[in-house]
Structures are given as structure tokens and as C-alpha cells.
Amino acid sequence: MMLNSVNPKQFLVIPIAILALTLFSLNASGQKTETGMKDGAYQKVDVMPVFPGGDAALLKFIADSTHYPKDAKEKGIQGKVIARFMVKKDGSVSDVSIMQKVSPSLDNEAIRVVTLLPKFTPGKLNGKTVPVWFMVPISFKLN
Numbered sequence: 001m002m003l004n005s006v007n008p009k010q011f012l013v014i015p016i017a018i019l020a021l022t023l024f025s026l027n028a029s030g031q032k033t034e035t036g037m038k039d040g041a042y043q044k045v046d047v048m049p050v051f052p053g054g055d056a057a058l059l060k061f062i063a064d065s066t067h068y069p070k071d072a073k074e075k076g077i078q079g080k081v082i083a084r085f086m087v088k089k090d091g092s093v094s095d096v097s098i099m100q101k102v103s104p105s106l107d108n109e110a111i112r113v114v115t116l117l118p119k120f121t122p123g124k125l126n127g128k129t130v131p132v133w134f135m136v137p138i139s140f141k142l143n
Contacts (some may be wrong), residue, residue: 041086041095041131042123049087049120049132058117062138065113069105073142077103080139081110089129091119099135110138 051058071077079102086095096114098107114136123132 041133042125043133045123045125045130045132046127047124049091049123049134051120052118058136061117062113062136065116066109066138066140068140068142069109072103072105072140076142077106078141079103079106080137081106082135082137083110083114084133084135085114085117086131087120087122087134088131089122091122093117093120100137102140106140109140113138 051061053060080100081098081102082100084095084097084099085093088094093114096111098110101107120134122129124130
């Protein structure tokens, strides 16, 4: 049976990912990251970026938007991809990359889904809106 989208039950994300989001959001140094761009981004700020509806809504958006790649399904490839992206000053998502890879097709699907994210409420440092690096785990698990 072919499925075009992954049932959220196929993800073990809600409790694990909320914990992971918290850990990824809090484990940074607080120093400005040298990104090679003229407007570097921070890893930790006073107020982290917030997805519309919070972390649970972010995980639901990811689960609802993710399609298990056919080749990965056929080969039985599973795993957790960790995507990193910048939440810019205007709340938009940019500079998506993969920090923990699983396979090219799962990694590319994670990038595709992250690029679909709507605007966040931007992060703030010292009362000013700033760009912030953000990471999210995306679990791919077959039944």
C-alpha cells in the first residue's frame, strides 16, 4: 500500500521532539555565530523564536507536511534527521541545512518540509529582534 503522506502516528516526535527542541534551544553559547554572512545569527537569545501555536503546532505542521520518500520506504530506511535553519528578524525561515543526516532522500524531505514553515515570532536579544539559529528533529519511522 502506497501512502502519499506520513501518518503522524508514524512519528515518535511529540514527547521526544519537544524535549529535543528545548535542549537544542537552550544548549548554545549565547555568542554571535560567525556564519560567513554579513548579518550573523545568534544561537541563544533572551526570547527564542516561537512557531505560531508553539512547539506542539510546529511538530504537527512537520508531521502533516512530511511525505515518506518512496525509495527510503522501499529500502526500509528510518532515522532522525536534524534540520538547522535561521529564523530571520522578520520571522521567516532561511539557510536550511542538515546537521544529522540519515539518507539523501530523507534529508531532502526534511529540507523541503522546513522550507515550508510559516513565519515565526522572531527571537529577541536585549529587546531587539535578531536572527536566531534553530534546530528541529524530524523522525522517519516505518510501521
